[in-house]
Amino acid sequence: MSRVVMPKDDPTWRFALGARAESVGILLEMQDVDGQIGLGYASEVPHLGYNIDVMEAVVRSQVPAILAAGPLDRRSLVGSPWKQQLPAPVRSLLDMAWHDLVGKIVGVPLYRLLGGAENVSLRVNRILALKTPDEMAAVAAGLAAEGYDHFKIKVENRPQSLDIARVAAIREAVGDKAVMTVDANQSYTAKEAVTFGQAIHKYGVQVFEQPVPQRDIDGLRWVRERSDLTIEADEAADSLEAVVAMLRKDAVDAVSLKLSKLGGIDSLLLAANLCAAHGIPSRIGAHVGSRIMNAAALHAAAALPHLEPFAELGEFARLQNDCATGLEVVDGGITVPTAPGLGVSLV
Template structure:
């Protein structure tokens, strides 16, 4: 079997509410859907988040063609090493989502050829369902509380909120509203996306701890592990590394530094599903839980991640997903939205490979939306563009 073509389609799928973070916002998810065709008629599906942009992903996919076309899609290790070393792509992090999409599609092909769901090929079902948190869009406190109530009604047990606002009183009011809306038993997780200095992080975490936080994600720079370790030594709430742990090599450094209580990992940021499994193995050896991070994903990438997590023991926290924000999806029978979750959990697909199928009508609709309005889906807003943002904020 040989790969004959890489067919990429960028799509833009709206969110129900804007995703807001410390330095901007976006109105929806841009992904590049990938179909890898073979000379035996088997097609594999992959998905790359449009990170840092869909144009970059598309350019990388074009650059990969000489390395991928003609290769055997079942020889995944050999193919990825060819991309990394012969193609010299291994040190350029912005290329990772495109590479990960190719690797994902190859796994889909292998599963289809074997007639087995991907979870079986990665070690078998350790769990039947995978838990995800409910992503609460940052807004006015009353909006945060209402959205948390919506998540609670849908059966979610863990709630995630971005912090790092320009005024710290806004963060406090939003987290208070999150606790009010989610209820006393819910687990609350906040993410500052590196917005705080070490001193501010210590003060804010101590202030927010009264709301019963499960984890605080990346309160300070991911580039200076000493800062993260300093904060960890001075607060009681466990810290989750994210920007500090995007690749296996970063994760190893965080573990050695003792800088976090849990680590996030993302196949799209580290070149593939097999590397996500390897990340979990590093964390397990260090006695740490691992959490699946997401750059934003539709049903194809969600299904791929679910297969890996279901086959891997130490994904013990709720994982990051975009179900709460997505207004629609591009797959048939397995969606990226809340309807795919039951009590905050996604069942592992049982079909061969990834177990998902694209909906051609919705793919066409959101491909056209990307063509017309794709630039407006990027991480920015007029206020952020007009300002002069600094990291950290204070």
Template sequence: MKITRVESIPFSIPYLKPLHFASGEVHAAEHVLVRVHTDDGVIGVAEAPPRPYTYGETQRGIVAVIEDVFAEQLHGLTLLEREQVGARLARTVGNPTAKSAIDMALWDALGKTLGQPVSELLGGYTDRMRVSHMLGFDDPAKMVAEAQKVRERHGISTFKVKVGRRPAELDIAVVRALREHFGDSVELYIDGNRGWTAAESARAMKEMADLDLLFAEELCPADDVLGRRWLVGKLDIPFIADESVPTPADVTREILAGSATAINIKTARTGFTQSRRVHHLAEGLGLEMVMGNQIDGQIGTACALAFGAAFEATSRYAGELSNFLDMSDDLLAEPLQIRDGCLQTSSRAGLGIDIDPDKLDRYRTDK
């Protein structure tokens, strides 16, 4: 079970349409496929989605740090030495998605070696998760139409609505249109990606008080310490910390500061090992948890699904597991299928996914 090689393969797959939100926009999935090889011939895989406007990583930066720094540090360690792996990766500041992809590829390889699904190794609470769908910036009629199409095709009934535009009335109109169209047959929550001020957030939430929102996420910047605490104190629904809590220490600071009351766990930025620490901390503090999405492809979605289904708390709410529907293609030999609003975990060893070599050859950008 010794690590013999760590690969980082950049690839690019266009989106069917650009995704717009307060902190940026994405036109293509310019991600990195990470593969960990062992001396037993096992290969673990994961996906690193760079988000330069959130964590400062780029596709080229992820490839470089893995090839120039991490690969050599991990050579010769076993798949069971996860704490040693984490300690060596931690010597390098930042690079959360590069580190997380390596961690998840190790877990995939371990599951394959032991003949067990990763979700079972992590906790094995359930074999499925309800799916929520993210709606990016657009006019109300188009966003309602997209939600209706997704519901009809995939049975999804929870929608995360991107907000944070100025004026806030643009987003309030969208959320109201969704509620008026679907009534109480769907769950709605909003994500500001830190786009509003605390005062703008408070006014917008007051305007939407009758819309029965499930959560509000990262409406204003975390570095507005007093404003954020003031805002959270005014809300009567959970306020989710996302970009502001990439580590367990950040979770502790945000909660003790009164700046959040719920946590978004994203395996793309904390892998499985650190996500488990975040989960246990949040569970001990009595926080609500949702499984988030870093605009992952199907590989990353399989990772988020495996973790979310492993625990009761992370499977309680619909997880953000549908962003891959916006991609024109993907790398998996057998695509994930959302049925009746749910994704089911694989019973196969590891993550239970296989990379299609022809698709990888078509979309990789390092040839």
């Protein structure tokens, strides 16, 4: 296990819940008796309560005992999706390394082990950090010139009028065809979210992600019932139990799925299929960190027939010092790797 620090190309990168000049995570190398190595990666996510020191301490204190059962005994690694003892990002870390290792042992790409389709490609939704409207529009124009056509605009409700100006400036910069979503990271009240949604509807925004505080499920539903935009849960969907609770209350139109929130590939697939069973689309959300983690999410996506065709799997492109190579965004799209396991390798 080692700690990886990935400086951001833009050290002023900021969203509604904080600012940070680097992304920090854990690299896990899981070795079998023949010396084959499976790779896992999990990022620190302070706003979801995933602290790097705690994550490392859990791996150090608990993983040796778990691995003593044998690295291929996955039940002892991650438990059942419903009965969870380790924190979700640590489960995801172990689960990812296990899947990579098994894929390498049997010599097939992970998506095939998961029953996924061949040659799956997704459009990449790039996240625009909080800045002035003109600055955000300039960043968006630069990304559009690289081939991106999906953009997620961070907003913060300080004040709402500034967020509207951001959306307007970015639409002007990227043209009518680009798909735009907004992400408030919990910074709006339900009432404010409805008026903001009405104000930005004319700019062709499709998705409004996590408008209200994480545990305000009734607020999400209240906004959903009064909004023309697709209301999507992100922070609110931080466990299988939370996803089920929202589905039962008809609280959202869509769910953002992440390996570290749900605790690994099996749990992500289960959450996506539960959403599909309720007629709710799901999408692969941002996996900010190494290509290892993004590759794992992409293989999982390939196994999901009802997934939205765009995902936030390109944020590694703005991070430096990745410990892995073998996955790149090309013309604003990303294609599942075909080498065994996750299909990425250490630099």
